[in-house]
Amino acid sequence: xxxxxxxxxxxxxxxxxxxxxxxxxxxxxxxxxxxxxxxxxxxxxxxxxxxxxxxxxxxxxxxxxxxxxxxxxxxxxxxxxxxxxxxxxxxxxxxxxxxxxxxxxxxxxxxxxxxxxxxxxxxxxxxxxxxxxxxxxxxxxxxxxxxxxxxxxxxxxxxxxxxxxxxxxxxxxxxxxxxxxxxxxxxxxxxxxxxxxxxxxxxxxxxxxxxxxxxxxxxxxxxxxxxxxxxxxxxxxxxxxxxxxxxxxxxxxxxxxxxxxxxxxxxxxxxxxxxxxxxxxxxxxxxxxxxxxxxxxxxxxxxxxxxxxxxxxxxxxxxxxxxxxxxxxxxxxxxxxxxxxxxxxxxxxxxxxxxxxxxxxxxxxxxxxxxx
Amino acid sequence: xxxxxxxxxxxxxxxxxxxxxxxxxxxxxxxxxxxxxxxxxxxxxxxxxxxxxxxxxxxxxxxxxxxxxxxxxxxxxxxxxxxxxxxxx
Amino acid sequence: xxxxxxxxxxxxxxxxxxxxxxxxxxxxxxxxxxxxxxxxxxxxxxxxxxxxxxxxxxxxxxxxxxxxxxxxxxxxxxxxxxxxxxxxxxxxxxxxxxxxxxxxxxxxxxxxxxxxxxxxxxxxxxxxxxxxxxxxxxxxxxxxxxxxxxxxxxxxxxxxxxxxxxxxxxxxxxxxxxxxxxxxxxxxxxxxxxxxxxxxxxxxxxxxxxxxxxxxxxxxxxxxxxxxxxxxxxxxxxxxxxxxxxxxxxxxxxxxxxxxxxxxxxxxxxxxxxxxxxxxxxxxxxxxxxxxxxxxxxxxxxxxxxxxxxxxxxxxxxxxxxxxxxxxxxxxxxxxxxxx
Numbered sequence: 005x006x007x008x009x010x011x012x013x014x015x016x017x018x019x020x021x022x023x024x025x026x027x028x029x030x031x032x033x034x035x036x037x038x039x040x041x042x043x044x045x046x047x048x049x050x051x052x053x054x055x056x057x058x059x060x061x062x063x064x065x066x067x068x069x070x071x072x073x074x075x076x077x078x079x080x081x082x083x084x085x086x087x088x089x090x091x092x093x094x095x096x097x098x099x100x101x102x103x104x105x106x107x108x109x110x111x112x113x114x115x116x117x118x119x120x121x122x123x124x125x126x127x128x129x130x131x132x133x134x135x136x137x138x139x140x141x142x143x144x145x146x147x148x149x150x151x152x153x154x155x156x157x158x159x160x161x162x163x164x165x166x167x168x169x170x171x172x173x174x175x176x177x178x179x180x181x182x183x184x185x186x187x188x189x190x191x192x193x194x195x196x197x198x199x200x201x202x203x204x205x206x207x208x209x210x211x212x213x214x215x216x217x218x219x220x221x222x223x224x225x226x227x228x229x230x231x232x233x234x235x236x237x238x239x240x241x242x243x244x245x246x247x248x249x250x251x252x253x254x255x256x257x258x259x260x261x262x263x264x265x266x267x268x269x270x271x272x273x274x275x276x277x278x279x280x281x282x283x284x285x286x287x288x289x290x291x292x293x294x295x296x297x298x299x300x301x302x303x304x305x306x307x308x309x310x311x312x313x314x315x316x317x318x319x320x321x322x323x324x325x326x327x328x329x330x331x332x333x334x335x336x337x338x339x340x341x342x343x344x345x346x347x348x349x350x351x352x353x354x355x356x357x358x359x360x361x362x363x364x365x366x367x368x369x370x371x372x373x374x375x376x
Numbered sequence: 377x378x379x380x381x382x383x384x385x386x387x388x389x390x391x392x393x394x395x396x397x398x399x400x401x402x403x404x405x406x407x408x409x410x411x412x413x414x415x416x417x418x419x420x421x422x423x424x425x426x427x428x429x430x431x432x433x434x435x436x437x438x439x440x441x442x443x444x445x446x447x448x449x450x451x452x453x454x455x456x457x458x459x460x461x462x463x464x465x
Numbered sequence: 466x467x468x469x470x471x472x473x474x475x476x477x478x479x480x481x482x483x484x485x486x487x488x489x490x491x492x493x494x495x496x497x498x499x500x501x502x503x504x505x506x507x508x509x510x511x512x513x514x515x516x517x518x519x520x521x522x523x524x525x526x527x528x529x530x531x532x533x534x535x536x537x538x539x540x541x542x543x544x545x546x547x548x549x550x551x552x553x554x555x556x557x558x559x560x561x562x563x564x565x566x567x568x569x570x571x572x573x574x575x576x577x578x579x580x581x582x583x584x585x586x587x588x589x590x591x592x593x594x595x596x597x598x599x600x601x602x603x604x605x606x607x608x609x610x611x612x613x614x615x616x617x618x619x620x621x622x623x624x625x626x627x628x629x630x631x632x633x634x635x636x637x638x639x640x641x642x643x644x645x646x647x648x649x650x651x652x653x654x655x656x657x658x659x660x661x662x663x664x665x666x667x668x669x670x671x672x673x674x675x676x677x678x679x680x681x682x683x684x685x686x687x688x689x690x691x692x693x694x695x696x697x698x699x700x701x702x703x704x705x706x707x708x709x710x711x712x713x714x715x716x717x718x719x720x721x722x723x724x725x726x727x728x729x730x731x732x733x734x735x736x737x738x739x740x741x742x743x744x745x746x747x748x749x750x751x752x753x754x755x756x757x758x759x760x761x762x763x764x765x766x767x768x769x770x771x772x773x774x775x776x777x778x779x780x781x782x783x784x785x786x787x788x789x790x791x792x793x794x795x796x797x798x799x800x801x802x803x804x805x
Binding site for chain 1: 379405408422423430445
Binding site for chain 3: 019022038047048054055056057058059060061073075076100101104105114118125126127128131149150153229238254281351369370371372
């Protein structure tokens with residue numbers, strides 16, 4: 005391989021600056037003079053806060069709730085069941101590693117694999133095409149993720165994919181869910197930390213009408229510890245000053261208009277459709293479905309008969325006690341749930357938030373938050 | 377929600393680039409990156425696709441932004457007189 | 466300790482991944498109704514008094530996909546795995562290894578020769594002779610290529626337990642973290658990563674001998690962070706000793722390639738397997754001489770202190786990131802590359 009050494013990794017982890025930003029965050033919260041509740045809508049933000057140990061250093065009057073920011077968690081159980089049903093028919097199912105252990109109503113794709121189904125993990129859309137071209141057999145790509153990941157699926161479909169490939173789109177559109185959270189009657193959310201990588205695609209301009217409608221500040225943040233701390237400082241300072249505007253704390257990746265080429269690809273391939281987000285609500289325009297022009301690759305069209313014939317699954321016991329929906333809507337924290345750390349564990353998850361490595365409950369449990 | 381990793385393009389063949397992530401290299405699709413890229417450019421990569429060219433000057437301004445935010449005098453921002461940064465977490 | 470419960474009625478992949486699910490399986494099936502079995506089965510091997518020394522015996526089965534990976538292969542892994550389990554008990558002199566091989570009908574003899582050559586080379590490197598073996602063949606599709614099972618017999622003057630951590634001990638590792646797991650994950654999932662990603666698989670008995678000669682009784686505990694990685698090994702050591710461990714993230718040795726691969730795959734390098742690393746609990750006054758002895762050995766050039774044993778909630782493992790502390794937990798099942 006080419007011998008390359010670049011000056012430095014693009015990491016922003018200066019501890020002294022982090023402490024200074026922490027001090028500024030504490031002052032901003034103090035200036036607000038009350039509890040400030042913010043929401044982030046990105047599992048990677050939760051991951052990064054946990055990874056760098058940021059949460060314990062937050063001022064006690066700053067509450068940062070995890071919103072519906074984990075595409076795997078909000079993938080509805082019937083969608084997982086549908087892909088399990090296709091795998092049970094002998095079709096080869098490809099999906100991202102994140103999706104493998106998420107329970108449907110009866111089992112996960114991993115469970116289906118243990119029972120003999122052919123389910124493989126892929127790490128990129130290019131790999132999906134490679135596998136489909138290599139084999140002559142039918143392959144179903146269970147495509148999950150928000151707009152950032154949907155772009156890769158769109159690019160795949162626009163690049164003349166092989167006929168033995170079918171795509172089952174469970175892609176979601178985040179801004180639609182922010183609307184629902186903002187309109188939740190008992191919401192205490194006073195500002196949103198928007199997801200930097202999704203905004204790299206959509207641009208931050210997309211939040212301007214949201215801010216105008218809801219009078220809630222939105223700050224786009226990146227994923228290095230200093231990115232997150234600086235974005236939170238800007239948000240709390242807006243809340244303290246009674247302002248509501250869009251700010252961009254991740255300008256090295258996010259522009260106002262976003263990635264126009266990627267947005268054009270999304271528009272050509274997907275239609276927005278109302279859809280169920282697991283544990284949250286039916287989100288108007290929250291799902292991305294393949295447009296009719298791509299019906300020949302659409303698994304829901306090609307395998308409509310098989311999907312209709314799939315047997316219904318039983319709900320798991322105690323699923324009704326799960327508060328995942330409230331957690332993802334920002335009304336509850338993982339430790340508000342009676343099942344958390346007891347009946348619901350990473351090894352035996354009840355709700356989706358305990359399944360994905362991005363789920364709030366899973367992250368809290370793995371990092372020892374809210375236990376005992 | 378989306379694992380995005382920055383790297384640097386070390387070679388290009390039409391719409392496929394090899395990107396170095398400071399230790400491993402991987403082929404990355406370049407056809408949806410937001411603007412034209414060349415060898416040496418930083419890009420943000422998600423599921424094997426470059427989704428953004430990260431301009432060098434934006435990296436410099438990010439560093440400046442953090443320095444400025446960290447150094448800014450908190451006095452004017454404090455509700456209760458001069459701050460004591462050494463006592464804050 | 467909360468006893469993990471067996472929730473499944475069939476075996477899943479996680480039962481072989483070295484974490485809580487595997488311990489639940491051992492306790493729930495293999496130890497059930499076996500009197501006094503717990504102590505013997507829960508360390509790296511078993512020690513039998515023999516005059517004023519100890520005979521240590523251990524066994525290990527190996528399956529790996531692919532069987533040849535950057536930096537090693539199943540043959541080197543089979544020998545190193547057993548030699549290292551013996552060494553972790555203090556048995557750095559290996560009397561004998563045994564090797565059983567189960568082959569799939571159709572497996573190329575040429576590959577078998579390469580595996581054997583690698584076993585042979587590794588056994589010489591460790592001065593650990595393979596003295597006896599067995600071969601079985603199963604029908605096509607009944608086993609995946611090759612399965613190896615290796616046992617070892619060694620001698621220890623003093624048995625070192627993985628339960629021996631004491632308050633104030635320095636936690637030492639002999640080099641970079643996560644190389645094996647990330648190298649294998651990269652080829653197994655065909656991730657197309659190019660670079661210096663390379664397994665660390667190696668027999669550690671020479672290095673451990675050097676550490677024990679330098680540190681003597683001051684080496685309180687040892688464990689190799691294989692499946693489940695550093696997190697799993699240290700959590701188990703802390704649990705057994707009734708102590709807590711704090712790691713300093715800025716001191717964790719990592720190769721550039723492993724660090725980049727972990728970032729790219731969204732995987733915590735502390736949770737992936739190492740096959741040529743050992744964790745040591747060392748009394749602070751002996752730390753410098755143990756480190757010096759390890760660094761003088763080729764497999765310990767990057768040996769360093771990564772944390773210390775503290776008085777805290779039993780079995781807790783904390784990572785000081787500089788920004789704050791986070792608790793490290795064992796994961797169930799093999800880590801998977803994630804995209805979100």
